[in-house]
């Protein structure tokens with residue numbers, strides 16, 4: 001389970017968490033670094049609830065942290081595990097950094113795109129899947145590697161990728 | 173302090189500097205993008221590569237980033253080493269992979285840092301044949317044009333915007349080779365200093381959208397050193413003109429004032445001189461006429477009115493124009509003042525008298541170094557660059573205490589911001605004075621914000637007291653001066669005046685003469701009024717009185733370069749040169765006399781105010797002395813400052829502190845009444861209000877009320893209220909705003925004028941259901 005997913009699972013009452021985060025910041029100056037630091041767990045908590053952060057969610061983070069929309073957007077779009085577009089129930093991130101790329105990641109990405117007949121970064125019509133290119137997972141020894149809903153997999157090949165996608169599409 | 177060797181030259185350096193700073197200081201150019209003197213080093217662009225020869229000769233030379241490399245005595249550096257040149261060439265080649273080949277259609281062309289660096293270091297040809305990364309641009313409002321494809325990711329824009337100007341609506345989005353500099357959504361940039369992006373971006377991502385509407389290549393622009401006419405800071409500017417029209421204004425560095433930046437009022441306010449309604453031909457009896465006929469008409473009117481004449485100069489008119497008008501009035505035996513608003517006149521004179529000849533008002537560079545300040549009023553609206561200097565002090569840890577009646581952007585950076593209604597300002601200042609004199613920081617908890625302010629002021633080593641004159645009365649000004657004295661001789665005192673030459677105007681205007689003149693016009697004792705660059709009939713609390721009084725005149729003679737209400741009502745109108753079309757002198761808020769030179773001339777004949785007055789003198793049979801000798805008589809040894817120099821403190825005979833009865837004493841406040849407070853913004857200025865680009869950004873007209881007073885009165889956000897003042901009423905939507913004082917309604921200048929009230933006057937409020 002990936003880090004954001006695991007904290008998310010531990011969250012019983014998101015609103016209380018968000019309120020707690022907000023209270024911590026109340027009396028800090030507008031430019032205090034803690035505001036940015038708090039934005040990240042706040043975004044993770046909200047994403048665990050919503051699946052991704054839409055513009056309204058970004059505005060909610062601004063209310064919690066006192067940051068501006070631009071400042072929150074900087075953070076939201078910098079971290080690749082924060083999603084600003086709708087995602088499927090399952091997210092497959094295929095690494096396309098150097099090692100994986102040399103071991104065929106680019107072909108895997110094309111194959112995945114063809115198989116699910118949906119372009120990278122979008123959701124399959126049944127809402128099941130989103131496939132994305134990702135950056136080095138530190139699994140270069142298992143290249144080409146992928147991160148599937150927070151779980152590391154590799155090395156992948158055409159057949160194991162197809163089997164994976166097929167399985168995920170059937171799962172809830 | 174030590175020395176280093178750069179390509180064989182011995183270069184001294186200051187402790188704490190890096191290689192790039194030492195080299196630039198010694199006029200040795202190391203190519204760079206992301207380093208900027210105001211923003212420091214970042215190490216983002218990798219262009220400033222140099223080669224360092226190790227002390228140990230067995231080791232190989234290494235490449236280092238000059239902007240990040242600390243200095244040590246005897247360091248040997250090479251800019252020209254082949255290895256360093258190659259790194260720089262590769263950096264440029266990489267940057268040019270995605271950069272469009274659009275110099276011929278790019279507004280930056282000719283003054284583009286990337287273009288210069290590419291020519292200086294880059295490969296002569298592009299090897300890359302692949303697809304380029306492209307972005308969509310945003311609409312950033314009327315002032316700035318966005319072309320993201322040209323970005324080279326130096327981060328100068330966000331470092332300036334967020335870190336330096338403390339704006340928060342422009343950011344660096346995304347990551348890797350997709351980093352995007354923009355806003356959350358389309359919309360005008362909100363920071364009053366946003367226009368500096370145009371200069372700080374080393375490529376053509378952010379360009380001047382107003383210049384773009386009537387573009388010229390930079391090498392075709394005529395320029396000359398000028399001074400910004402839009403407020404009393406006196407920032408140095410470099411306007412550019414072509415074919416008889418003014419196209420743009422840029423910053424011109426002054427070592428103590430505006431060094432790298434100017435505000436958006438200064439950058440975009442210049443459109444007033446291109447306004448379609450600008451008067452360009454003299455007018456008499458409602459028809460265009462020649463300069464000669466207008467002078468003849470004016471002279472004959474003046475002669476027939478004999479001694480009954482008044483001359484109204486202006487705080488935005490230069491020293492020469494005001495002094496010549498005063499000289500003419502002296503010759504004719506009439507009254508002169510530069511102020512149409514008697515209260516503004518006394519407040520300005522009081523402020524100048526407390527500063528005069530002391531050199532106590534700090535420069536912008538000095539303001540950046542203070543460690544505590546007491547700010548009265550909204551500096552952003554009256555002296556935007558003082559606000560920017562205070563933001564720098566805040567970044568360095570200065571404690572800002574703020575007393576204000578209406579919202580002000582600096583409140584978000586203040587350690588203590590206290591809203592005080594206009595009528596209570598005086599008692600609040602007096603109380604501060606008492607507390608400071610009592611020396612003991614009284615632990616009276618009921619006075620918390622006050623004691624906090626006292627503690628921060630008394631604990632400071634470099635302290636500044638500063639107020640915006642337009643919202644201060646002549647009674648409050650001396651208290652601020654007394655406060656400064658009480659806080660010790662090192663305390664600096666300054667005022668944000670209204671008008672680029674308000675300081676100079678105050679030196680020429682005898683205290684009390686505005687009221688004398690207004691009453692004389694009302695009584696019919698003044699039959700001819702010459703108004704130079706002033707707008708008595710326009711939006712001020714005395715507008716209604718002046719409008720009524722001016723019906724008694726046999727002739728209203730107006731000299732101006734904008735079509736004010738007064739210019740519209742003129743019987744004889746002399747259009748004059750705008751500030752970029754003539755030379756002259758302004759005295760800024762410090763008392764610094766600065767000269768500006770004519771940048772260009774229009775096809776029409778547009779004399780300066782001083783020239784019109786000289787000619788009028790001739791037609792009346794008086795030959796007035798030339799402006800320099802008139803000024804030399806008033807200010808002994810005064811020499812007109814040379815444009816392009818840094819200017820110097822004007823020494824003038826000292827003004828007595830004017831004495832006046834309290835302004836608001838006549839009005840007894842009753843519970844159903846509210847106080848009016850003037851709310852302003854950075855584009856609110858007589859000339860700039862003729863700049864269409866800026867005026868797009870004018871805040872919507874609302875009545876701002878503090879939330880608890882609104883709730884007590886049963887007023888909701890967004891509801892409609894009717895305000896009634898002495899000369900009219902108006903229905904406005906309510907906006908609840910924490911930045912307004914209790915029992916106060918903050919409204920814009922034009923609303924105040926329409927209601928016939930001033931800052932601190934009482935208003936009646938009625939809810940509209």
Ligand code: SF4
Nearest residue numbers: 323324326327329373
């Ligand atoms: S937009 Fe301009 S200033 Fe900002 S990073 Fe890009 S090139 Fe640099």
Ligand code: SF4
Nearest residue numbers: 400403407435438557
């Ligand atoms: S601060 Fe004042 S003088 Fe300076 S650029 Fe702005 S308006 Fe002009």
Ligand code: FES
Nearest residue numbers: 095100136137139
């Ligand atoms: S390059 Fe793919 S896991 Fe490291």
Ligand code: FES
Nearest residue numbers: 215217218220239
């Ligand atoms: S100027 Fe040194 S890395 Fe950019």
